[in-house]
Structure formats: structure tokens, C-alpha cells
Amino acid sequence: MTALSALDLARIQFAFTVSFHIIFPGLSIGLASYLAVLEGLWLKTQNPLYRNLYLFWSKVFAVGFAMGVVSGVVMSYEFGTNWSRFSTFAGAITGPLLAYEVMTAFFLEAGFLGIMLFGWTRVGPKAHFGATLAVAVGTLISTFWILASNSWMHTPAGYAIEAGRVVPRDWLEIIFNPSFPYRLVHMTLAAFIETACIVAASGAWHLLRGRDDAAIRKMFGMALGMLLVTTPIQALVGDAHGINTREHQPAKIAAIEGLWETETGGTALNLIGFPDMAAETTHYALQIPHLGSLILTHSWDGEIKGLKEFAPQDRPNSLIVFWSFRIMVGLGVLTILAAAVGLLLRRMGKLHQSRWYLRWMVLMGPAGMIALLMGWITTEAGRQPWVVYGLLRTRDAVSPVSAQQVGVSLLIFVVAYTLVFGTGIYYLLKLLRTGPQLEDTHKEAQQTNRSVASQGRNPIAAVDQDIEE
Template sequence: MSLGFTALELARIQFAFTVSFHIIFPAISIGLASFLAVLEWRWLKTKDPIYQDLFKFWVKIFAIAFGMGVVSGVVMSYQFGTNWSEFSRVAGSVTGPLLTYEVLSAFFLEAGFLGIMLFGWGRVGPRAHFFATCMVAIGTCISMFWILSSNSWMQTPQGFLIENGIIVPQDWFAIVFNPSFPYRLMHMAAAAFLVSALLVAATSAWHLLKGRRDALVKTSFSMALWMLLVLAPLQMFIGDLHGLNTLKHQPAKLAAIEGHWETNHDEGMPLYLFGIPDMQAEETKYAIGIPNLGSLIMTHTLDGKVLGLKEFAPEDRPNSLIVFWSFRIMVGLGVLMILLALFALFQRKDGKLFENKWLQRFAVLMGPAGFIALLAGWFTTEVGRQPWVVYGVMRTKDALSPVSAEQVGFTLIIFVVVYCVVFGVGIYYMLKLMHLGPQFIHSSVNDTHDDATVIQASKRPLSTFTEDAEDPEQKEPKQ
């Protein structure tokens, strides 16, 4: 049951499949956890039950995403022992402790306060519950810190020696804060918040299109778009810094991303908008580019030199066709995010934020864009690192376990079936909840907020809510 692939190819496909399923759930939980913390903070500050009702709705989405993220992450980690045991044997002295730190400092923090966050309303005080929500949000960010540190070290390794073929840590500060880590951490954090902002905006836009005009929908729509306006341009800036770092530490990856084969010595490198890189012919066919723009972006000069793929041995080159297009999908969706945010800003100034159906349709269509851009970015990062599992130190083919193609192929089929069933049901339930939308619980259905109030309140971007600590039957609705 090898499916016509080698064991190495199937093991890579299997890991790519499981990590692609996994990454979308932590992205949701990272963004929504902070969104929930801001909503609860707004509720504590203003006592406006709108924020509590929003929390009550989005905490359900967060709980589902968090649970599926934990389950899919555990399954993924087992592959280090099944398919990639040589990687664990050689590099486990670095990656093992980093993942352990993630469990000890982040997962235990999340698990310790998650129950209070989900079930503590009316059982602990409002401030204690808010503290628990903040701890969960901080825990998700700490988890991201350690996971990105481990992965970034594989991209730009330092702080180690090799003894008897085994990687031995020498400087943990250098290992954790390796050269690409700050940029990758910022890039991933912004991506996670963009995923959640687009999810909230799309859900709210869907209900606006269906005719809802209550404060729950308006507030969440406005807040999500404020967040998008801040983060989408910031993500482009972070991406530029990350690109400069990649040019310095992983020039082969950058050359593959740009479909750049010949080092430009006498003129600037063009930026290809379209092309089909051919690994055998060593050229980018049907290329359509803008002269000198590649050098301007990569080196911040019009004629800056950028190494071409031909400077590297064929066996050391990433697959340019894959990363060329995955990168452009990511960037293209990022541009659309900025356009959506600017479109919303102009409509906000004209007082038509909640009435423009073109804006709402645009927001609904952009709902999945955060997930697609996230996956495209990860494909660019991981495929661009090939053929290395630890860049410049250990090749991917040397990290493989002594398994047959039939064994890996059989388990891959099982993974596909189980994941599609289990996580398909979870995703379906999340979509069903979003289709239902936030409901009035503590606030009156007749409670209306004018547009100016909604927009002013929503300038504190991430928000959602949970139940009030008070008994809802004893709380008078706001008139």
C-alpha cells in the first residue's frame, strides 16, 4: 500500500497532512483566547452585557478549537517516534526539552485555568474569572513561543555541538533565541490573530446579510475590522523583516520562493508576479515580472544582488514550484485583507459600515482566507527548508525511521479517514454554531446601540464574552 511513493515521500505527506489539520486549531484558540480576554475586560469596565453575551458565544468556538488542537497535537508528536525516530535520536536533546518546556509552562497553565474559564461563571468572582481567562490567553501565547522556538531552531540552528553524530546543546539562550525566532514568532502571532479576526468578521457579516442589525452582530463586526486594519499592514511589515532574515540565513529558500535561478550581478532582480519554475530545466517559464522590484524588496536597493538557485547544488535546492506559488497565495491573500480593512474604514467614515452588502459579502468570502494564508505560509517555510530537517546539519532523508513504504502508506490512509471523520464533525459543529450566531442572554433583545456607540466601544479590537457571574434571572435588562 505504498501508493507509488517511497517511504520518505509518504512520511513527509503524512506529517504535512497532520500538521495542516493541527495548525488551524491552535491558530483559532490563540486568537480567540485574547479576544475573550478583551471582551471580558470590556464587560468588567463598562458592565455592558453585550460583551458578556459575545463572550458566551465565542467561548464555545474556542473550546471546540482548543480540544481539537490538543488531540491533533498529541497525534502529531507521536510521529517523531514512528516515522522520524532518527531525527529524535540525533536532535532530540534540543527539540525534546523545548517541547517539554511548552508542556510544563503553557499546557499546564491552560489546563489549570481552562475549567474556571469555561465553567466558573457564578462559582468564582468576576475578577477571578477574568484572571483565569487571561491565564488561558497567556498560556496559548507561551505555547506558541516554545513551538516556534523549536521549529525556528530547525530553520536556523545554533548553540550546539555534534559529538559522535549526536547534536549536543551548548548554549540554551542561543538555541531558544535563534536568528529566525523573533521574526517567525511575530509572524505567527499576527497570523493567528488575523485568523480569528477574519473568522469573527465573516460570522458577523453573514448575519448582517441575513438581516440582523442588533448590537451583538454590529459590535463583533466592527471590532474584528478594527483588528484587521491594525494587523494586516503590520503583518506585511513583519513579513518584510522575515524576508530579510531569510535572505541572510536561508538564501536557497529565498531564491526558490522568487523563482530566481541566476545571480544578478549587473542589474536588479525582477519580482515575478507569475511563472512556472522548472526544476529540471533550471528556469522559470512564462515569467511575468517587474524589473528591479525583487532587489528593492529583498535588499532595499534597486540593484541589490540576490543569489540564484544555480549557486546551490541540485540536491540542496528546495522545490521552487511549490514555494513559489504557496508564497504568492499567502501574500495575495494578505493584500486582500488590507483591502478589506481599508474598504471597511471608508464605509465606517461614511456611516455605512453595517449597511454595505458588498463589504459584507467581501468579509464572508474572506472568512477562510486566514486559514489558507496560514497553511500557505507553513508550506513555504517547511518545503523551503528542504532537503534539510535541521538546516545545513541533518538531511530529511537521514531523519527517517527504518519503516517501509507499505507501513507508512497504510497509516496515512488511516489518518486521512479518522481525521476527516473526527475533525470533520468538530468543524461542522463549529460552523453550525457560527450559523446560529451570538444570542442575547443577559442583554435585552430590545436593547439597541447607535452606530457611534458601537464603533467607539469596538476600538479595543479583540473581544468576545462569557456569562455574567450574577444570576441572569436576577439581573434587570438594560433599557
Template sequence: MDFSTLDLARIQFAFTVSFHIVFPAITIGLASFIAVLEGLWLKTGDPVYLALCRYWTRVFALCFAMGVVSGVVMSYQFGTNWSAFSNFAGSITGPLLTYEVLSAFFLEAGFLGVMLFGWQRVGARAHFAATLAVAAGTVISMFWILSSNSWMQTPAGYRIEAGRVVPEDWMAIVFNPSFPHRFLHMALAVFIASMLLVAATSAWHLLRQREHRPMRISLRMAIIALCALAPMQALVGDALGLNTLTHQPAKIAAIEGLWETERGGTGLTLFGWPDMQAETTRHAIRIPHLGSLILTHSWEGEIPGLKQFAPEDRPNSTIVFWSFRVMVGLGILMILLAFAGLWLIQRGRIHVSRPFLRCAVAMGPAGLVALLAGWITTEVGRQPWVVYGLMRTANGISPVTHQQVSVSLFLFVMVYCVVFGTGIYYLLKLLHAGPQHDETPAAPSSEPAVAGRHPLQGAALEKDASQGDGHA
């Protein structure tokens, strides 16, 4: 295929960001899950919660490291491949990303060492506080990243001066029209992806060893969480769809494969093949009025078709039509899995139902696949704009040559395959190993008096003194 310099620059950014987003998605959800496990250990004293806490902390640490590496690489592209965009919108995107580093990354990095290596060095409550700080840091980081990206989708609080964006109202910039919906949608997505990973890992171990108590507990916790998160995601997605119809109607038309504006009610195309050249959706299977009901909550709601927009302002309907359906289809399967698991929990059979356990294992990657499909829908659907309505993507590229972008893309693919292939291999080995049955309930250092500590720590110290701890 004959790719232009712009095409290659977009492919390079899409490649690096797709690798990157997987790891923060896992760490954001796992950080909160680990905090819950540690809190349950402090409350109950059950060493199983500690074994699970330490196990998932090791998974978290590996994903955090790969997320940092891939994030640094991605950020450099704003200067190398997209300097014109940075020159135009840097006065807004720059400070937002700086806030992310100052308020979130430093918080995560500062307490991550205590979370990973402080089991024998600080008190149990202090260690729990560090874990909470890391979990909070991951969510704050997501807040600023989503704020920056949402501003590019629905810009607000700015003025144009000398060909550049100048901030006027930072509250309007941060809380731009699409941000609340997109932030909540992303937050639910990462928690769902993490819980599916936990459920799949637990189910895999239970298929091998039915009486694996730590994995029985983690499977129940993951399924109960999914029962709350997955249906909530459907409601938030509906609200985001309404918001997108208001601010980015061309994206909605592309998602629906809708070319003509239908008066008196819009049908929903379940399946088909949007043809951008012929301006039609071939082999369409449609349900009358359902599009209006879903997207406008009205029987006769009107949705503008793609032909109402100039050809150069239309997103690629073929891509977003199918990426959206992959996301929604997997979301429906997640809801079914969650409530099937809840039904089995109520009957005490979730750990022995092999068909369900196999389904849970198969659904393990579904959260990440749906997350990537959602971002493809969001970003391809925004095209041809890099800042919606203000700057076209073609105008945001740096003055780089076709050869420069081609070589750098090739090097990225090679290095990522080696580095992250190794990392993913080690991640799978960690998931395969599972928690240690005899992991010692961790305790802080033995220098201060035990009497002033949490009662669980005294017992842990005595056990450490006699057995030691191989996981400090």
C-alpha cells in the same frame, strides 16, 4: 504516483500538522479576543459584550479540544516515523517541547475549566484572571513551538558530539537568528486569521438580520483590529524575508523562481511556472530591479540564483513559488478589506453595506489559507534539510517499511475525515447559531456577600435568582 517511504512519511506529517495548526491558530487569537470582550463587559456592564464573550468561548472550547487531539497524534510521529531525527536533535527539541507543556499547556488546562465553567462559581475578577491566564498560555505555547521550529531552520547554540546535537547555549538556542521574526510573523498571522473569522461570522449574521447589535459590535472590533494587524504583518514579513535571505538564500531563490544570479539588480517575477527539470521559470512576468528593492532594499542588490546551489540542495521552486504568492495575494486582500471596512465605519455604514458584508464573508477562511500557505513556503523551502545544514530529511526517517507508512497514512486520512469532519460540522453550526440575545450577564456563586464583589455582579446575581442561567 509512485511514492517512496520518505515521501509518504513527509505527506503523513504534512497532513496531520495541517489539520492541527488550524485549530491552535483559531484558539490563540480567540482567547485574546474573549479576554478583551470580558474586560469590556466588566468595565461597561453592557450585557452585549458578555453575550459575545460566551458565544466565542463556546467556539474556542471546541477548537481547543480538536487542537489537543490533533496535536497528540502529531507528536507521536516523532517516534514512529522520525526517530532518527529525534535521536539526532532530541536533546534540543525535546526540552523545548517540554517547556511548552510545563509553562503553557498546564497553564491553559489549569484555568480552562474556570474559564468555561466558573461563571457561577468564582468572582468576576477571578474569572477574568482565568481568561487572561488561558490567553497568556496560548501565546506562551506558540513561543516554545516557534522556538523549536525556528531552531530547525536556523540552528544555533549547539555542538555535534558522537553524531548528535548537544546544547551549549540555551539562550542562543531559544532566541536563534530567525526566531524573533518568525514568532512575530506567526503571532500576527493567528490574530489576523481569528479576526477574519469573527468578521465573516458577524457579516453573515448582519446579512440575515441588519439590526443584530452584538454582531455589529464584533464586526467593528474585528475590522479595527485588522487595520492594525494586516499592515503590520506586511512589515514583519519584509523583515523575515531579509533574515531568510541571510540564513537560507536557497529558499529565497526558490520563492522567487530565480535561477541565474543577476548582476546590477535583480528583477521580481510576479507570475510564472518554475520548471525544476529545465532549470528555468516559464512564462515569467518580471519587473526589473524590484526584487532587489524588496529583498535587499537596494536598487542593485544581488540575490543568488538556484544554480549557485547543488541540485540536491535546492528546494522545490514550483511549490514555494506559488504558495508564497497565495499568501501574499491574500495578505493584500486583507489590507484592502480592513481599510474599506474602516472607511465604512467612519460613515456609519459598515453594517448596511451588503457588498462589503459579502466580501467579509468570502474572506473568512483567507487567514487560515494564508497561514497554511506560509507554512508550506517555510517547510518546503527548508528542504532537503530537516535541521538546516546539519541533517537531511532523508536521514531523519525511522526504519519503517513502505507498507507500514502507507497503512498508517490511510488510517489517518479516514479517521481525520470522520472525527474532524464532525467537529468542523459542529463548529459551523455554532457559528451559524450566533450569540443569544437574552444571555444572562453571568455572575459568580451566590454564597459570599454581594457587597464585596464587582458592582456588575450584584445585578447579575439578582437576575440569576429570578431567571436562572441556561449557559452555566
């Protein structure tokens, strides 16, 4: 068995940490906007139901936000420990973009998060709503800068190379690089879909257990409504993103499609198959003629380059991205179908009584999270073997460290993440099991504030008392 190199271990470590990280910011982005909607509806209608839902989902948000921050801090250190040559090469661009994220987004979120979580009885309703809006806007601004930085690594623009390093020439071109608009919208919608799936699954689970009250019905209906709106839009955005990727990263598209030969007169779509990088073929491929051209060029006979058009050292691993992409798309189709069936059942007056559908929605709870993760795997694995596409190879970006050093830190991360995030996820599931409470909201807000005061304003400790054993 071939020993893993420092490069292999550094890639595994970053893939491991970023996979844990990405699901929590996605949940934070979606929940922050959901909370803003709930509080806005409460201010408009004075219906305590919306406040009850807000108080409950703000606790879920607090736990998810905390885990997202912790996992994000770890990743920033990895740029220095494992990928210092990347930082040296591209730091003049990626450094300022990440600094803008901290100054404009993280400070905004951190500054108003305490008011949002613990200020119900300490500030006026409008001031509290302003704090919730500030946190929601902060999560979206954070998405903007992170996606600007990551998208630049895929489609670099507005730069020059001097003395072997990238230097900025036009910040507007850097930020609004060719793939950025598509990836920003795609990620934001994915976060909303992830959140809606979790909220819908929570509502369905409580309905199955016989809790059929106004709060459960309301959050279940709102989540299905969000899915009904966002999933078809996501499909359209994904289509536009695919066309953009074909233009700027054609090797990635060929790998996603498991396409080896450039077909003239129309390209077939491989529905399923098993790409073999060594044999340069896709085994057991189930093809639909011309469908690849229709999807990726919007024409019957559009040409798509095959992987053999690219040097072997420039090809992404087709087996990985072929299946990660299909898992993402398959879950997306299931989510669209679930939302459409929910609409039909609502019109028939059977939405809350159809136990088969409620079970389906419970199973769909992780769908948005898994689809988001598969999308990032497709994006990042499909960029290989480049860290900055066409400019810096992954093998040239790793720090001068030994395999033993990276291996030890990877082992520590695996153990720590298993304990910390395993506990956090278990904690979240217990919180979701309790569901929103229907007791007097003013009393609940006072209890929450007293809990915060006694726990030193720890957002995790603040929700602990509300989790039933």
C-alpha cells in the same frame, strides 16, 4: 508509475497532519486574547453585550481548542514512529523545548480552562477574568516554545555535535536563534488575523441575513479594527522576515522567487510564472525589473543568489513555495484592502448597509486560515531537503520502517481525520450560524454550568445545546 517510498509517505503523512493541526492553534491563540479583551471590557463597562459575546465565542474556542489538542498529540507520536532518526539526532534540543511548552503553557491552559469555560457562577468576576487571562497567556507561551523549537530547525545555533548527535551549548542562543523573533511575531499576528477574519465573516453573515443588533455590530466592528491594525504590521514583519531568510536560507528565497540566475545590477521580481526544476527555468514569468532587489535588499541593485548557485540536491521545490508564497501574500493584500475599505465605509456611515462589502467579508472568512497554512507550507517546504538546516537531511531523518507500514497508518489518518475533523468543522459552522444570544447573561451562564454538570464537563458537549438545528 514509481512507487512511493517510506520517506515520501512519511513526508505526506506529516504534511497532512500538521496542515490540519496548525489552523486550530491559530484560532485558539487569537480567540483566547479576544475573549480576554471582551471580559475586560465587560468588567470595565458592565455592558452585558460584551458578556454575551464572551459566552458565545468561548464556545467556539472550546471546540477549536479540543481539535487543536487532538491533532497536536498525533504529531508528537509521529516523531517516534516515522522520524526516530531525527529524534535521535536533535532530541537533546527539541525534546526539552517541547517539554518546556508542556510544563509552562499547556498546564497553564489546562489548569484554568475549566474555570474560564464553566466558572461564571462559581467564582468571582475578577477570579474568572484571571482565569481567562491565564489561558490567553498560556496560548502565547505555547507559541513561544513551539516557534523556538521550529525556528532552531531552520537556523540552528548554540549547539555542538558530539558522536553524531546535537548537544546544547548555549540555551539562550538555541531559543533566540536568528529567525526566531521574526517567526514568533509573524505567527502570532497571523493567528490574530485568522481569528479576526472568522469573527468578521460571522458578523457579516448575520448582517446579510437581517440580524442587525448591537452584538453583531460590535463583533463585526472589533474584528475589522483588529484587521486594520494587524495587517499592515504583518506586512512590515514579513518584509523583515524575508531579509532575515535571505541571509540565513538563501536557497529558500531563490526558490520562492523562482530565480535561477544570479542577476548583477539588480534583480527582477517574478510576479507570476511556473518554475521548472528539471529545466532549471521559470516558464511564462511576468517580471518587474529591480523590484526583487528593492524588496529583498532594500536597494536598487542588490544581489540575490539564484538557485543555480546551489547544488541540485540542496534546492527546495521552487514550484511549491513559489505559489504558496504568492497565495499567502495575495490574501494578505486582500485583507489589508478589506480592512481599509471597511474603515472608509464606517466613516461614510454605510458599513452595515453595504451588502456587496458584507458578501466580500463573508468570502474573506477563510482568508486568514488559508494564508497561515500557505505561510507554513512556504516555510517548511522551503527548508527542504533539510530537517535541521545544513545539519540533517530529511532522507536521513526517517525511521527504519517500510512503505507499507507508513502507507497503512497514512490511510488510517486520512479516514480518521476526515471523520473527526469534518464533523468538528461542521459543528463549528453550525455554532457560528447561531450567533451570540441576547438573552440574560446570568441565566445563560447558569444554563451552561448545568449543561457541563450533566455532560461530565465535556467542553464539546457543553455547547451542543446552544446550536440550533
